[in-house]
Amino acid sequence: MSTAHRRTRLATGLTLVAAAVAACGSSAGDPSKTLEVTMWGGSAQRAHVDTYIKPWAEANGLTVSEDSPTDYAKIKAQVDSKNVTWGVTEVEPNFSETACASGVLTKLTPEVKQAATDAGINPGYINDCAIPNLSYAFTIAYNTDTFADNHPKTWAEFFDTQLFPGKRGFWKYATGGMFEAALLADGVPADQLYPLDLDRAFRKLDTIKQDIVFYETGDEQAQLVASGEAPLVQAWNGRIYHAAKEGQPVANEWGQNLVSYDQVVIPAGYPNTDLAMKWMTAFVGDVQGQAADAEASAYDPINPKAMELVDPEVAKELATFPANQAQAATTMNYKYWAENYNTATERLNAWALS
Amino acid sequence: MTQTLEAAADEQADRTGPPNPAPRVRRWARLEFDNWALLLLPLLGFLTLVFVIPLLLLLSKSFTDPAVGLANYSDILTNPLYLKVLRNTFVTAITVTLVTVVIAFPFAYLMTLATPFWRGVMMIAVLIPFWTSLLVRSFALVLLLRDTGVINTVLDSVGVIDEPIPMLRHLSGVMFGMVQITLPFAVLPLYATMRTIDRRLLLAAESLGARPSVAFWKVFVPLTIPGVFAGLILVFIQALGYYITPALLGGPQNTMIGQLIVEQVSTVLKFGFAAALAVVLLGSTLILLAIASRFVDMKKYLMGSK
Numbered sequence: 001m002s003t004a005h006r007r008t009r010l011a012t013g014l015t016l017v018a019a020a021v022a023a024c025g026s027s028a029g030d031p032s033k034t035l036e037v038t039m040w041g042g043s044a045q046r047a048h049v050d051t052y053i054k055p056w057a058e059a060n061g062l063t064v065s066e067d068s069p070t071d072y073a074k075i076k077a078q079v080d081s082k083n084v085t086w087g088v089t090e091v092e093p094n095f096s097e098t099a100c101a102s103g104v105l106t107k108l109t110p111e112v113k114q115a116a117t118d119a120g121i122n123p124g125y126i127n128d129c130a131i132p133n134l135s136y137a138f139t140i141a142y143n144t145d146t147f148a149d150n151h152p153k154t155w156a157e158f159f160d161t162q163l164f165p166g167k168r169g170f171w172k173y174a175t176g177g178m179f180e181a182a183l184l185a186d187g188v189p190a191d192q193l194y195p196l197d198l199d200r201a202f203r204k205l206d207t208i209k210q211d212i213v214f215y216e217t218g219d220e221q222a223q224l225v226a227s228g229e230a231p232l233v234q235a236w237n238g239r240i241y242h243a244a245k246e247g248q249p250v251a252n253e254w255g256q257n258l259v260s261y262d263q264v265v266i267p268a269g270y271p272n273t274d275l276a277m278k279w280m281t282a283f284v285g286d287v288q289g290q291a292a293d294a295e296a297s298a299y300d301p302i303n304p305k306a307m308e309l310v311d312p313e314v315a316k317e318l319a320t321f322p323a324n325q326a327q328a329a330t331t332m333n334y335k336y337w338a339e340n341y342n343t344a345t346e347r348l349n350a351w352a353l354s
Numbered sequence: 355m356t357q358t359l360e361a362a363a364d365e366q367a368d369r370t371g372p373p374n375p376a377p378r379v380r381r382w383a384r385l386e387f388d389n390w391a392l393l394l395l396p397l398l399g400f401l402t403l404v405f406v407i408p409l410l411l412l413l414s415k416s417f418t419d420p421a422v423g424l425a426n427y428s429d430i431l432t433n434p435l436y437l438k439v440l441r442n443t444f445v446t447a448i449t450v451t452l453v454t455v456v457i458a459f460p461f462a463y464l465m466t467l468a469t470p471f472w473r474g475v476m477m478i479a480v481l482i483p484f485w486t487s488l489l490v491r492s493f494a495l496v497l498l499l500r501d502t503g504v505i506n507t508v509l510d511s512v513g514v515i516d517e518p519i520p521m522l523r524h525l526s527g528v529m530f531g532m533v534q535i536t537l538p539f540a541v542l543p544l545y546a547t548m549r550t551i552d553r554r555l556l557l558a559a560e561s562l563g564a565r566p567s568v569a570f571w572k573v574f575v576p577l578t579i580p581g582v583f584a585g586l587i588l589v590f591i592q593a594l595g596y597y598i599t600p601a602l603l604g605g606p607q608n609t610m611i612g613q614l615i616v617e618q619v620s621t622v623l624k625f626g627f628a629a630a631l632a633v634v635l636l637g638s639t640l641i642l643l644a645i646a647s648r649f650v651d652m653k654k655y656l657m658g659s660k
């Protein structure tokens with residue numbers, strides 16, 4: 001546990017990560033008939049793999065091997081060392097944009113793009129290397145005990161500590177929706193958010209700095225709002241829905257929600273790229289699989305037709321449910337974030353430290 | 355080859371020669387070529403493979419990624435953010451080290467006085483947390499320390515406080531967590547040192563007229579200094595590299611350099627910059643140890659006196 005050991009771990013991690021992943025990545029069966037899948041882990045990954053990857057793989061005589069969570073450093077290390085063991089990999093759209101441009105990801109085949117267009121998938125969610133696999137929303141999550149009668153319904157109210165006292169939780173992550181929320185709270189019209197005025201966002205954040213609590217993981221997020229420590233949290237709708245279903249005193253407010261999505265990509269040089277492309281082609285049209293996933297994970301299907309098959313009880317908790325979609329402020333602009341992620345991250349760190 | 359002969363000659367001298375100690379140089383030569391030293395070879399090979407080579411790669415990466423030159427280092431030295439994190443890291447590590455040793459000293463002392471049963475209990479109290487995962491303990495502390503956690507709820511319900519005491523996401527939470535984790539690393543060497551101190555020296559001092567407190571401070575405490583230094587160094591060096599505990603228990607203001615390195619690698623993908631940060635951390639640790647070694651005989655305290 002000494003620093004020396006940690007440093008060794010970091011260094012060997014950088015150089016030997018490919019070997020290590022290779023050792024645990026492809027365990028079962030014929031390597032040319034195995035599709036490697038890496039996602040963010042937990043119950044969501046369980047749901048995704050069981051509903052829309054395993055059934056397809058089994059129908060095609062393939063096995064699936066899994067890893068988690070996605071780690072951009074590992075993707076880069078695998079590609080740099082030309083020992084790629086991750087196939088279908090779930091990432092954030094700003095990463096897919098920059099990694100695609102720098103050659104870390106495989107470009108989609110025309111078949112995949114055609115299939116995605118035919119399936120009616122939002123073209124804004126697709127780029128040269130990525131198709132979406134789910135969408136969700138940043139909502140205002142609130143503790144239903146603390147705010148039994150009245151709770152914030154806009155980001156302006158979320159920032160109003162006079163009217164709604166208590167701590168506010170934000171994800172300590174530049175693309176985590178905090179700047180968008182601050183600018184909306186400060187009166188910037190939703191259609192003029194991008195490019196973000198970061199100076200103005202930080203000035204707005206300054207006004208509630210003493211009341212901000214940062215979280216880093218989804219578990220912390222749910223715990224903060226459920227325990228009442230931060231009765232208001234900018235949250236991922238699915239997490240809060242699950243916590244509420246488990247009996248925690250939490251709920252989503254959909255006012256001015258910020259729509260977001262995840263994508264799947266294939267790291268450049270993955271040996272079974274053809275299998276991964278075939279799965280992508282099938283996935284975009286797999287309405288049954290996507291609907292089953294939405295019911296299990298509370299994340300939205302990306303094929304509009306799949307929404308019709310989702311249990312209505314679950315559907316009303318999803319970001320693309322018409323009533324929720326109608327209240328959405330905007331969709332996160334990941335083209336902006338691809339260009340500004342590093343500088344915004346640095347500013348966020350400096351601001352939080354001071 | 356010549357040295358092997360020398361060693362053989364040395365051995366010869368030992369068998370036949372008079373019992374006076376061999377000259378110092380000779381002793382070193384024999385030490386190096388004792389056959390038992392061969393046992394070190396696998397360890398050296400292993401260390402080279404998993405420590406020396408990666409360390410060299412890391413060093414070269416810090417000068418070559420993304421471009422050859424000193425850009426990574428000048429970024430660190432010119433950006434107040436990184437200097438602040440570096441300062442935070444050292445201030446936190448130093449504070450944690452001092453608090454740990456101040457708590458560990460009386461604990462280890464009591465262990466030497468306790469009956470075997472209570473000594474066992476105290477030892478277990480130190481070792482069980484030591485064997486428990488750092489992550490588990492840090493999460494457990496979250497439940498204790500947060501505003502709606504056990505400590506604040508209890509204090510509030512008995513009326514001691516009106517407002518929750520800020521502990522989580524605060525320096526005090528980081529201190530709490532880190533001290534709890536580093537405590538065994540100070541208690542064990544301190545106890546090992548104190549156990550070997552002959553208590554009759556205290557009796558002798560008292561028989562010569564020293565009050566018990568004077569005997570303690572003038573006789574016992576100086577003899578514990580090797581253990582104190584071993585504890586200080588063990589705790590300080592590992593405290594510098596912490597990142598899970600400050601990430602879970604501290605706020606953004608308590609960011610330590612370990613967290614910054616993780617972030618540079620895994621979210622911004624600046625491997626070269628992360629390598630440079632790691633080199634700066636390693637370098638400043640070594641410099642600090644070098645300064646310390648000017649004032650105390652490191653070799654004596656770390657390797658035992660001969």
